[in-house]
Amino acid sequence: MVARSKKGAARDSVAIPSPPGYTAIPIKFSEKQQASHYLYVKEHRVREGTQSAWPEKCTLFVLNVPPYCTEECLSRLLSPCGPIKSVELQEKPDLTESPKEPESKFFQAKRVPGFQVAYVVFQKPSGVAAALNLKGPLLVSTGSHPVKSGVHKWISDYKDAVPDPEALREEVDTFMEAYDRKIAEEESKAKEEEGVPDEEGWVTVTRRGRRPVLPRTEAASLRVLEREKRKRARKELLNFYAWQHRETKMEHLAQLRKKFEEDKQRIELMRAQRKFRPY
Template sequence: MAPPKRKHARNQACVIPGGFTVLSLQFSPDSSARHSVFVKEHKVRAEKSSGRPLDRTLFVLDIPPYCSEAVVKDLFSQFGSVRSVELKDHPGSSEEPGPRLSRLFRPAEKQGFKVGYVVFESPSSIAAAKSHPCDDPLVVSTQLRPVRTGVQKWIQQYIESFIPTDKLQQIVDAFMQDYDKRKEEEEERQKQEAEKQQEDEEGWVKVTRGHKGAKARPHSEAADQRTLQREKRKKRRKELLNFYTWQHRNTQKEHIAELRKKFEEDKQRIALMRAQRKFKPY
């Protein structure tokens, strides 16, 4: 009859269109309100980050604001050992590899519902999470794992905002040591590239393509001397060319003067022939 069928369906997982499985969240054991999150196996082929393996990553939607990464890790630990949890405002590729900044240097996070990527140690944990019954809620706040909200959460955040001086000094020292190490590695790499691009016996330089953003190699003293000599030769050739140009201009002026003198002589001869009436143009 109808009641046994409803009881049988209660023990099954709720799968909605799109391949998402619905999981219920219950804030406390005595709370009557429930919140639904939607989970799905992460299968983005364009994902190149090793931090999200395709066979062990669970994609979670609609995570409430009171669930931090530690709370999400505890919630999904019942399905298997969790390696890492990443919460973001919107779905997207993972962050670029690099030094992880302390929370002191990171901007304030937005408060709101988030999406998450839960990475398990075993692929079987994905199947366990997807087959969890919808009517069996996951309890967020328990006596062993209390989660503060409202004014209590603000008071806790305010207290945690004050960091002891010695701990802050340790964080700064660790950051500066990492920065100095990366700086030394960059200088060593530039030095090796400069040695590869040294000049040979005939003065030729082997130029290799460096990484993006690499600085130009420093010029040697011999290269600077050759550059000065080339500039001097260019200057001498330019002076010689200018001298010949000046001589050519004088020659043209003399030729024009001769043409004008001949023109004046022809005019005088024609005027004399007209006076003698012996001018016969035809």
């Protein structure tokens, strides 16, 4: 038993391979699991002069987050390090390092299940330092905080995918109010700037000076439909088949014969109506 414990201690003392600049934190799904999964963490930093959506020195960047680990679960695992403000999971890191607009929980692209990255914001910088020194393994699913998996997780995800009509209506109303407010501000700003010369003496001309377009009447709509019908008739393929060629030629010959007979009758009539007859 003593030799066994020494082997276990020697195995635990072996350095866990991790990417440069990251610290590995072992986690397990439950107590029954033998192998450990590793989270790779480091302090989130950005280049000087750039803005970030997360505060400096208080944000922990986490790699290799498994699909079964939710934001609530990750917050519970790191809560011993200090109070946490927010946890956000993403499919890949943000490369723009700029503030983002809040996403809607109803109108967003469907996430592909897989390993993710996370941004954990602590209230104090000491929380990041404590997380970098955190030892494991940490249990994801416990008796007091079970994590759903398999069929139970699929059922839960399906129920969460069905939106609440009342919550959806409130979000749409809020978005439309913000949109109408933005359009009104843009229109008022354009009215103020219209006709005012800039620094170089140029005047901005907009379409606001045009007369309002009158609504189309029923007669005008019928004329437009008739015009479109004639355009489509001109675009139709004529004489596409051989029988169409034969019929067209026969109709043309019939029209020529008819016109010839009409001309003969007209000439006879003109001759009969002549009054001056020299012979």
